Amino acid sequence: MNEGEPTSVRRRSETRRRLLAAAAALFESTGTISQRVEDICGRAGFTRGAFYSNFTGVDQLYLALHEEQAARVWERLRHALDAQLAEESRADTLEDAVGFLLDSLPDSREWFSLRSVLLARAAADPAFAARMTLDDGHVGRELGDRFVALAAVHHRVPVVAAAVLAKAVVAAHVGAVSQSPVDVSGALTQRLTVAAVIRGLTVEAAAPTRT
Numbered sequence: 001m002n003e004g005e006p007t008s009v010r011r012r013s014e015t016r017r018r019l020l021a022a023a024a025a026l027f028e029s030t031g032t033i034s035q036r037v038e039d040i041c042g043r044a045g046f047t048r049g050a051f052y053s054n055f056t057g058v059d060q061l062y063l064a065l066h067e068e069q070a071a072r073v074w075e076r077l078r079h080a081l082d083a084q085l086a087e088e089s090r091a092d093t094l095e096d097a098v099g100f101l102l103d104s105l106p107d108s109r110e111w112f113s114l115r116s117v118l119l120a121r122a123a124a125d126p127a128f129a130a131r132m133t134l135d136d137g138h139v140g141r142e143l144g145d146r147f148v149a150l151a152a153v154h155h156r157v158p159v160v161a162a163a164v165l166a167k168a169v170v171a172a173h174v175g176a177v178s179q180s181p182v183d184v185s186g187a188l189t190q191r192l193t194v195a196a197v198i199r200g201l202t203v204e205a206a207a208p209t210r211t
Contacts, residue, residue, distance in 0.1 A: 016054045018044040020065050023058075027114055033062045033121065063132060066118055069111040074142060080104035081146040085153060094154040098195045102173070102187070112177040140166055147198070156202035165201050172197040 022043035026035050035058055041051050055061045080101045083089045091097040122129035140163025147169060148162045158165050176193040180186035 012054070015044075015046060015050050019046065019051060019054060019061060020068060023061050023065050024069075024114075027062070027065075027117075031113070031117070033058065033114075033117055059128060059131070062114070062118065066111070066114055066132075069106075069114065073105060073111050076104050076106065077101065078142060078146065081143065081150060085146065085149050090153060094151075094156070094198060095191065095195045097150060097154065098198070099191050102190055102194065112174055115174065116178050143170075151198060151202045152205070155205045156199070157205045158202050160201050165198070168197050168201055169194055 019040060022040050023035065026039060026043060027033060037048055037051050037058060040058070040061065041048055051061075055064065084091060084097045084100060091100055118132060122132050144162030144164075144166040147166050148158055151158055151165075160168070172193045173190060176186070176190040179189065183189055
């Protein structure tokens with residue numbers, strides 16, 4: 001928090017933070033986003049007025065929570081990719097590199113479960129879908145080139161655009177994570193799935209020609 005901010009701004013930021021934390025705790029305990037404003041306010045220790053001064057409703061609160069959690073996921077993934085691109089810390093194989101990337105991500109309950117619920121809601125509710133900001137462009141810009149570079153480290157070249165490769169990897173991982181509650185080998189499934197997508201959307205780099 002910026003100590004140079006006015007007290008009112010700091011107070012509003014803290015209120016928002018506590019409301020988001022309350023929503024996250026309620027989602028973790030119930031697995032749904034069908035919360036009452038009163039339940040969230042009671043958990044956070046605020047009145048309805050404090051809630052509506054920050055959010056228009058529960059939907060907006062959970063969308064904001066998703067965006068906040070997604071930003072943390074992308075940041076950690078970027079750092080992990082950069083580590084795999086650095087010669088001194090890269091893994092020997094693509095599969096080991098994928099394992100390193102996945103190990104760097106937060107527990108699936110922090111984001112992937114909420115994402116799945118929000119996407120299910122969006123599929124059934126066009127108005128909600130219109131309000132849900134997906135990270136397609138963000139993934140393409142921030143992660144696409146890094147995934148291409150990761151493939152190159154392991155002597156592979158993508159057969160699709162960088163943004164498509166990144167989106168496919170993320171979609172594969174989210175899909176594998178969604179099975180984790182009933183998959184006793186969830187971590188292995190995630191690694192195999194992501195590595196398979198990268199291999200499936202790349203080909204071996206041509207050996208340099210001798211002159």
